[in-house]
Each structure stands twice: as structure tokens, then as C-alpha cells.
Amino acid sequence: MPISQGQAKISTEGLYVLLSGIYEGSSYIELPVDVAIHVNSSSIKINGKEVVIYNQTTIEVSKCYGAEVATDTFTIKRLGDTCRIMFTPLLNLSSGELVVVSAVNNGSFRRLYVSTKNMIFKSYIDTLNVGAYTFYLHSPLILKVKIVEVAGG
Incomplete structure (x- = not known):
């Protein structure tokens, strides 16, 4: 920055x-x-593009x-x-929370809070890849977004 x-x-x-x-x-x-x-x-990568959280x-x-x-x-x-x-801390892997970032139509990013414990996901992400785990989401999509890496810093 x-x-x-x-x-x-x-x-x-x-x-x-x-x-x-x-x-x-x-x-x-x-x-x-x-x-x-x-x-x-901390950072994540969406379709190969790193987004700093x-x-x-x-x-x-x-x-x-x-x-x-x-x-x-x-x-x-x-x-x-x-x-x-x-x-405000937005990524805190130690407490079991993930920040999921999705693309929106204007090219900006929106943060979504996702509970890995309860597996509650928002409506416009189709797959979430965290390490070796893939979660499939059945819902309407705005844009297809794939998180290919989550790294704590």
C-alpha cells in the first residue's frame, strides 16, 4: 500500500x-x-490475485x-x-473464523464472514477452497469466485 x-x-x-x-x-x-x-x-488469493486483508x-x-x-x-x-x-481485525484463523472475499460486478471486493464450524455460507460463492478442503455451495451466483489460498500472517 x-x-x-x-x-x-x-x-x-x-x-x-x-x-x-x-x-x-x-x-x-x-x-x-x-x-x-x-x-x-494476512492475505488470500482469488483467481491468482492476492487481496490484502x-x-x-x-x-x-x-x-x-x-x-x-x-x-x-x-x-x-x-x-x-x-x-x-x-x-478492525478481519482474519483470525485461531478462533475458527475465515474471511471470505467475493468479487462483485464492479470489480471491487466484498468481505463476508463465514463460520467454518457451522458451515454457513452466503449466496453468491459457488466453491470455497481452503487448503485441501473444497466446499460446494448451492445457490444463485453473481460472479464465480474461487479462493485458492488462505494464509495467516
Whole structure:
């Protein structure tokens, strides 16, 4: 995730708009401020294309102002003139949860939570491959998506 560095200030609202792009198909974001990135990420591959799932990632923005923001996927907290962006863990294999990512018609990706214990799947994935295991899903499809690798990081 390339991020440019600069000396400008940015509001938490501006950060929210930029960060929302990560989950709407953007491959990278650019911030006009100095940042420090701490990443513990996991990834999966869909049809050979790797998609990064941010897991316990923190971005510290040096010059930031505005109200704190909290969403389902990330939180922006103010610490004086610094903002700390914390991403919600989305992949936690140790607790038996998988993140299943499916393609949608506009080319962006949508996260789905799948319980491996109860085998509850959403409607528009036909097969799920995790290691040597294949699960077949009988339901209407939007796009055929095959997860060929799940790797924890």
C-alpha cells in the first residue's frame, strides 16, 4: 500500500474518505501527511490475485485534526496533533473464523464472514477452497469466485 508523505494537515473526515476507498476497490491510497505504518496483515488469493486483508494494522498520521471516527472496519483516534488509524481485525484463523472475499460486478471486493464450524455460507460463492478442503455451495451466483489460498500472517 504505497503512501506518499508530505507536510500538509489532514482532517479525520478526509482520512475517512481516503480509507473508505480501500474497501471500495482501490489498490492504494495516498496521504498528504507524514505517516508511520505498522502492519500485521494476512492475505488470500482469488483467481491468482492476492487481496490484502488488514489485520491489526495501525497507521499513525502526524498532522491531523477533527473529531474521532469509528466504523465497522477502522477507527480514527486523536492523540493531540496525531491520529492513530486502527483497522478492525478481519482474519483470525485461531478462533475458527475465515474471511471470505467475493468479487462483485464492479470489480471491487466484498468481505463476508463465514463460520467454518457451522458451515454457513452466503449466496453468491459457488466453491470455497481452503487448503485441501473444497466446499460446494448451492445457490444463485453473481460472479464465480474461487479462493485458492488462505494464509495467516
